[in-house]
Amino acid sequence: MEAAIDLKSQYAHAMLPKVASDEASRQEFVKSLKLHLASKVAPGNRLAYQVRAEKRYAAATGKTPGNYHEIRKAMADEPYFCFWSALQRNSQEMMWKAAQLPVERSLDTLIDVSKGTSQVGGTLTLNPDIEIPRYHRMVDIHCMPGGYHTDFVEDDVANGAVYDRAVYLYAMGRMGPFNSDIGDTTIAFLKEKFPDLAPKRILDMGCTVGHSTLPYCDAFPEAEIYAIDVGAPVLRYAHARAESLGKKVHFSQQNAEATTFEDGSFDLIVTHILVHETSHKAMRNIMREAYRLLSPGGVIIHAETPPYRALEAFDAFMLDWDTRNNNEPYWGASHEIVPADIARETGFDPAKAFEGVQTSVFDAAEAERTKVFQGGDFGGAGAWYVWGAQK
Numbered sequence: 447m448e449a450a451i452d453l454k455s456q457y458a459h460a461m462l463p464k465v466a467s468d469e470a471s472r473q474e475f476v477k478s479l480k481l482h483l484a485s486k487v488a489p490g491n492r493l494a495y496q497v498r499a500e501k502r503y504a505a506a507t508g509k510t511p512g513n514y515h516e517i518r519k520a521m522a523d524e525p526y527f528c529f530w531s532a533l534q535r536n537s538q539e540m541m542w543k544a545a546q547l548p549v550e551r552s553l554d555t556l557i558d559v560s561k562g563t564s565q566v567g568g569t570l571t572l573n574p575d576i577e578i579p580r581y582h583r584m585v586d587i588h589c590m591p592g593g594y595h596t597d598f599v600e601d602d603v604a605n606g607a608v609y610d611r612a613v614y615l616y617a618m619g620r621m622g623p624f625n626s627d628i629g630d631t632t633i634a635f636l637k638e639k640f641p642d643l644a645p646k647r648i649l650d651m652g653c654t655v656g657h658s659t660l661p662y663c664d665a666f667p668e669a670e671i672y673a674i675d676v677g678a679p680v681l682r683y684a685h686a687r688a689e690s691l692g693k694k695v696h697f698s699q700q701n702a703e704a705t706t707f708e709d710g711s712f713d714l715i716v717t718h719i720l721v722h723e724t725s726h727k728a729m730r731n732i733m734r735e736a737y738r739l740l741s742p743g744g745v746i747i748h749a750e751t752p753p754y755r756a757l758e759a760f761d762a763f764m765l766d767w768d769t770r771n772n773n774e775p776y777w778g779a780s781h782e783i784v785p786a787d788i789a790r791e792t793g794f795d796p797a798k799a800f801e802g803v804q805t806s807v808f809d810a811a812e813a814e815r816t817k818v819f820q821g822g823d824f825g826g827a828g829a830w831y832v833w834g835a836q837k
Contacts, residue, residue: 456614457623460559460690461683463548463607473544477615480537484618487530492760494526514754514762521763535771538589538616545612546591549604560603560686570685571698572678579701581725581776582676589773594654594677606655606683613657621657622808624691628718629658630807631830632749633665636714639800640745640836645669645713649739651702651732652720656684656695658749662716663693672712674700703731705739712739715746722750722768722780729780733792733835740837746794747834752803754781756831785833794835801833 456462465473495517503520504510511517521527549556578595586593590612592605613625621627636643646669650659653673662671673695675681681697688695700706702720715736721729736746754762762781769778789799806828 455623456611456625459687461556461607461687462610463552463556465548469544469548472547473611473615476537476541476544477618480541480616481618483530483533483537487533488764491527491530491764494524495521495760499524511759514759514766517759517763518766531767531771534767538772541612541615542590542608545608545615549607553599553604556603556607557601560682561601565689566692566694568685568688568694569696570681572681573699576676576699576701578676579728581728585773585775587723587773594675594680597679601682602679603683603686604679605677606680609680610655610683610687620808624660625657626661627806627808628749628830629661631804632658632716632718632747632832633661634807635802635804635832636745636747639802643714643745647712648672648714648716649674649707649712651715651717652723653684653697654680656688658718659684659695660688660691660693663695671695673697674702674705676701703728703735705735707739709738710741713741713744715739715744718749721748721783722774722777725776726779730788730792733788733794737793737837742837744837745834747832749830749832750780752829752831753783756803783833785835789835794837798836800835801831803829803831805829
């Protein structure tokens with residue numbers, strides 16, 4: 447789609463909630479606060495560790511911390527870290543509230559708009575009888591009230607609209623005007639790693655509002671694009687958003703652990719920051735399901751933030767903040783996955799497993815210049831970790 451793009455603002459598509467001046471100011475404050483915490487406050491944690499916490503731990507145990515778990519213990523009572531952590535958590539809760547206010551005010555209008563955006567032939571199939579996985583029901587993932595799946599009113603799109611705006615604020619604009627950087631970056635990796643891949647059917651598992659789904663429409667224009675999620679409100683929003691942007695996608699409400707698609711239905715299966723929001727058991731079920739769904743030679747690829755083994759221990763500690771402070775109980779374990787091991791467990795040939803770090807397609811130079819890398823907010827800025835296997 448040809449459109450004039452302001453690289454400093456989120457693209458105002460038909461489904462994006464319109465904000466009043468005070469709401470816009472509140473959201474911009476949250477985004478600026480997150481950037482300030484990331485670039486100015488968070489770096490002080492390393493100094494606090496080196497000057498105080500490391501020495502206290504060594505005095506108490508007779509050794510310096512050897513891994514991120516031990517660094518976490520050393521930093522647990524460090525005043526500077528506790529100060530930063532409290533601000534970080536508060537900024538997260540402020541972000542959701544700032545995104546909620548205009549959605550609450552305009553929800554009836556958003557629902558009406560969502561019902562009138564069918565233009566390009568995409569479809570939406572909902573399953574009112576779906577069982578929402580326990581790992582979603584028992585916790586509001588990344589502190590979003592109601593998670594991905596809660597309907598507050600009939601034909602609800604509220605949490606889709608909240609998520610769309612909040613992602614832009616959370617990433618401080620660093621995923622581009624369409625919040626599409628993870629999809630764009632994953633595609634860049636696929637084009638380099640599998641230059642002959644020409645998928646006829648593509649499945650995006652855990653698509654939420656389709657931020658990362660829509661780039662595949664442009665990258666593989668001959669392919670049929672399918673996308674699934676367990677949440678009805680995010681899917682209603684995703685469908686309306688895609689149609690308003692002229693992208694044909696077939697959305698359906700399904701659990702990625704066990705879909706209704708036939709064996710060998712897809713040549714490419716993708717996920718974008720899905721892995722850390724599923725349980726240990728579910729992740730393996732999803733990989734087994736991907737193996738069933740892929741055609742021979744097909745590829746499953748996941749995009750996440752970097753694995754801990756690729757980081758120095760202190761950076762791993764900072765990135766692990768989400769596990770205990772941002773309602774992401776599976777975050778830590780997901781960052782310790784070894785692709786060949788998971789492939790071996792789930793039917794794939796471990797020799798055909800792969801992993802890599804792909805430079806962000808959007809704003810990589812700016813991310814490198816400002817070096818925004820820390821736990822909590824957009825730890826993958828500047829690059830995304832991708833891993834998967836070929837059938």
